[in-house]
Amino acid sequence: VLAFGFGRIFLATGSSWRRDGLGRQHRAPLLDTALRGVYTPDDIFAGATLPSPVVVYDDDHYYMGGALAERLRKQGLEVHLVTPAVKVSEFTDMTMEQHRIQSGLLKMGVQVHTSSALTGATQVAGGLALELASTYSDARRVLECASLVMVTMRDPHDAVFTALQARQDQWQDRGVKSVQLLGDAYAPGSVAAAVYAGHRAARELDAPAPALDAVPFRREIIALSAD
Known part of the structure; x- marks a missing residue:
């Protein structure tokens, strides 16, 4: 130069985009980089083929998480959108798009899990077992998937x-x-x-x-x- x-x-x-979970909810890397089946939006833009079911973890809260969930659902995949926020693509309240985004995803058959923070992931047969924790209580549960798309933050x-x-x-x-x-x-x-x-x-x-x-x-x- x-x-x-x-x-x-x-x-x-x-x-x-980062794939280790660092973002708003977690201020330190969360996922082991050796985990298989973890993707980022960059991987999808590059043409990666994701096995179903897919979990899109949205800690970005703008349009990206919802847009990727819609795209993957249109490809015929079973899609779950998980977010620590109380609604999908929460920041789009500011652009008057939030209601249309969330209602559209639900009508398409995307399964939405709000107020749910990803706290860990374990490699299991067929994919990943995700540990989810309520952002409002001590409730915890496990959600299994074949692919995990991390929409958290960018470097x-x-x-x-x-x-x-x-x-x-x-x-x-x-x-x-x-x-x-x-x-x-x-x-x-x-x-x-x-x-x-x-x-x-x-x-x-x-x-x-x-x-x-x-x-x-x-x-x-x-x-x-x-x-």
């Missing part, structure tokens, strides 16, 4: 950025003024957030670097006065 001599370098190198691909930062002493000789991460490589989020990050970077290309605590809007303090 340095050899090109670009003055401004923007890295939009994306992110990838940014920032290795190139880190390598360039380690060689800052070469930037001036190469004509490099700045190196910036964009989109999912900076903070995994929605498609809209990634598009906005790229658009904003282009608009602010020649602008001076903002202060670390700067915000992209004017603050106004409004107070009522008796005068």
Whole structure:
């Protein structure tokens, strides 16, 4: 990258989904990486064929878990959607899509398990035995499946950025003024957030670097006065 001599370098190198259970519900890896039958959304996008029945564990709470459950169900698989939230794709309440998503999945025959946290998984004949715990009580149960799709969190691909930062002493000789991460490589989020990050970077290309605590809007303090 340095050899090109670009003055401004923007890295939009994306992110990838974790398969070990790290996410909102669990702040440490949960699953043994040696377990067979554990998939991520990236595996499905790459064309992986999943044996049925399938459990989609959604600790992301946006559209991905519900969308994958729908896709897999349309392929004729038995699908269970498990989520620690009280409803499917909970964040889509903000986009007025939640009711349509959950009702659509139920009508398709997707079996929904809400308020259920994945607490462990064991390899058994024919697949996996998942340990589920209620997020509201001490109730526990086991759900067996042939495939488990983990929709938890994503890791940014920032290795190139880190390598360039380690060689800052070469930037001036190469004509490099700045190196910036964009989109999912900076903070995994929605498609809209990634598009906005790229658009904003282009608009602010020649602008001076903002202060670390700067915000992209004017603050106004409004107070009522008796005068």
